[in-house]
Amino acid sequence: MRIEIYKKGRAVKQNYDWKEELRSRISSADELLEFMPDLPESPLFRRLYASVEDFRKVAEAMAGEFRFSVTPYYLSLANLENARCPILLQILPRREELEDQVFQFPDPLAEDSHHPVDGLTHRYPDRVLWYLSHNCAVYCRFCMRKRKVSRSNSAPDRSSYSAALDYIRNHKEIKEVILSGGDPLSHSDQTIQFLLTELRTISHLSSLRIHSRMPVTLPSRITDQLTDVMRQAFPVTLVTHFNHPVEITEEATSAVRRLRMNGVTVLNQTVLMRDINDSTQTIEELMLGLLRIGIKPYYLHQCDEVHGVSHFRANIETGLQILRDLQGRNPGIAIPRYVIDLPGGGGKVPLENQYLRRRTDDGLEFENWSGLKFTTVQDREDK
Ligand code: SF4
Structure with a gap:
């Protein structure tokens, strides 16, 4: 079919x-x-x-x-x-x-209020997010950048590149540049090569990261020419965005293999969404499937509070339970970090289950993934 x-x-x-x-x-x-x-x-x-x-x-x-x-x-x-x-x-x-009554703001993460230069968000001291394009292969209805994504003409054009590069060069506290959008891979190979080459000359950068959903939505974009460009800029990390196991296809697998064979580290972020993937079975299948094709699960995101997406929101308790279920019965590298991006520009914080229960006379009492309790003598208080 x-x-x-x-x-x-x-x-x-x-x-x-x-x-x-x-x-x-x-x-x-x-x-x-x-x-x-x-x-x-x-x-x-x-x-x-x-x-x-x-x-x-x-x-x-x-x-x-x-x-x-x-x-x-x-x-x-x-x-x-x-x-x-x-x-x-x-x-x-x-x-x-259109009728979302729960999430009111188009930019709850305050990305647009930390723009030192057109196209750059500098919110955390050590990294910048560079919006290179507002185009994507597929427009995802849960997109947290709906306020600008899909409006092609609103993205900064090439004339803004040198100001952004100068800003990055002049701010030595920046360790990482994240090429984002929209989808930065909607640009030509030549543009991506130009940007990666320029960024590679900046010695205080430790990490070049590309955020792209194209391995999921348009795997044909991951051509030999593109992966060659990425190989020349080694090391590059590509963070992609699989949300469901049905997205792990032959085509996506080949695209990821091309990236990996050319030295690209591939990570994945997933948004936890009601009715789409908010069950242990689906997330477990997804995470194991990602590992199998060479992708390290990175983040599981709580849905951002963006106007127009509240119908996708899953409960935080559901997310925590899924993480608890994954723990102990899957390889540690299959378990993503569950995070929420705080509204108002507060940044990401991890959502974690509490395994440390209490301090006892003997030490610290923990509950493991299966509910069994264990006490360690570490950190025993002197009497
Ligand atoms: S690919 Fe990413 S930026 Fe583009 S619509 Fe989907 S979630 Fe938004």
């Missing part, structure tokens, strides 16, 4: 070019209905919309706020028989996005 849709869709050839696939994206309600004529009959569609006309209205109302666009590849992972299809839930525009 998946292959059939993928091949039928939009002149996607065997050895397709990623730019061609980007141009073939499905970007309106009518295009989606044309591409997936059975969509209105699916249980998920019927749960979300009163009718096809209702869907069209929602999509139209959202169009000016946050675009709808999906690659034929990513759409081909959808399962129309699944009433909670994790692919469709991540891409279909919903009425709740």
Whole structure:
């Protein structure tokens, strides 16, 4: 089914070019209905919309706020028989996005109030976030940068690069540059090569990081030419964004392998989302699947408090329970750090289960992952 849709869709050839696939994206309600004529009959569609006309209205109302666009590849992972299809839930525009009463602010992390130079956020002393593009292969409805992502013309243009590079050169406390967006890999290989080469000349930088969801949404973007550019800038870390095991496909696996074979460290961040991945089974399968294809799970994010995404919010208790379940029955490197980004620009803090229970006369009492209690003599207080 998946292959059939993928091949039928939009002149996607065997050895397709990623730019061609980007141009073939499905970007309106009518295009989606044309591409997936059975969509209105699916249980998920019927749960979300009163009718096809209702869907069209929602999509139209959202169009000016946050675009709808999906690659034929990513759409081909959808399962129309699944009433909670994790692919469709991540891409279909919903009425709740406009009517969100819970999360009120477009920029709760105050990223836009720490802009020393156009395109750069310098919030933590040791690192800067560089927004290179507001374009993405797929627009994820839970995006925490909805306020600017999908508005192509709002991204800083090339004329701002030298000011950003000068700022980084002149601030020796910066140890890490994170190329972000939108998706920085929506730029050409030449632009990425230029930026990585320039950044490599700055001796106080210890880490170059790229944030991209393209290994998940457009794996064809990870070409030999691109990985060659990254190899030349060694060491580069790419943080990608798998949210569900169904996203771990042959194509994604090959893309990750190309990155790894060229010296790129690949990490993953996942957003914990209601109905999509907020169960131990799904997160466990995802984390183990990532390890299997050469990706180290890095962060599990609590949903940011961005206007229009509160319907994706999972409970923190659920997240903590998932982490507790993972502990003790999975390799330690399969366990991501569960974090929340505090509203108001407070930064990330880890959400952790408490295993240290109390201090006793004998030492410290711990409860392990299975609920058993153990006492250590470490830190015994002198009487
Ligand atoms: S790829 Fe990232 S930046 Fe782009 S829409 Fe998805 S979450 Fe937002």
